[in-house]
Amino acid sequence: MKLLNPRGFGLVCASAAVAAGLVLAGCANTVEGTPTVDQAQVTAYKADVASSSAAASSSKAAAAIAKATADNCDPFRKNTGTAVDRYNEFVDAHDASAADQNAKRDAAASALEDAAKAIEAQVSASGPALPADLAGKFTDYVTAARALAAEIRKMSAGSSVAPLNDASKKVNDALTAVRNACPTK
Helix, strand or coil: CCCCCHHHHHHHHHHHHHHHHHHHHHCCCCCCCCCCCCHHHHHHHHHHHHHHHHHHHHHHHHHHHHHHHHHHHHHHHHHHHHHHHHHHHHHHHHHCCCCCHHHHHHHHHHHHHHHHHHHHHHHHHHHHHCCHHHHHHHHHHHHHHHHHHHHHHHCCCCCCCHHHHHHHHHHHHHHHHHHHHCCCC
């Protein structure tokens, strides 16, 4: 004879568990009232979300500014370096009344015009991401470079150098302004 029937024992245990659950559920208290929102927590949450969103936007804007600045400052050095070299070669040829001064005059004017065109295109391509004060400095250089190119094209062996020197000073001032505004490499 079996003292314990496993199936019967399991049924008894299950029934006891259900009965205990019903007793506990019947004794539970209900909470009366209307649910409300803790306004301080809502305000803090909204502030955190706004702050996080602003930080993300600020980070994107800073990255766009850094890219536009690099996209303009880095090629500026190369473009203007070539123009300065051609200009100096022309001045040396003009001062020496060299036979190739007209060719060097045209090469200097073309180099300045090419630099102005390339810089102007890059500033335009950068759009509003390029800070306005830096864009203004690039534009000042473009204007000065074109004016110097025009003065160079007017030069002949007997021409006065005063207008050329004035235009050259404006280019040098604009170059210096941009170089001071661009981050150093």
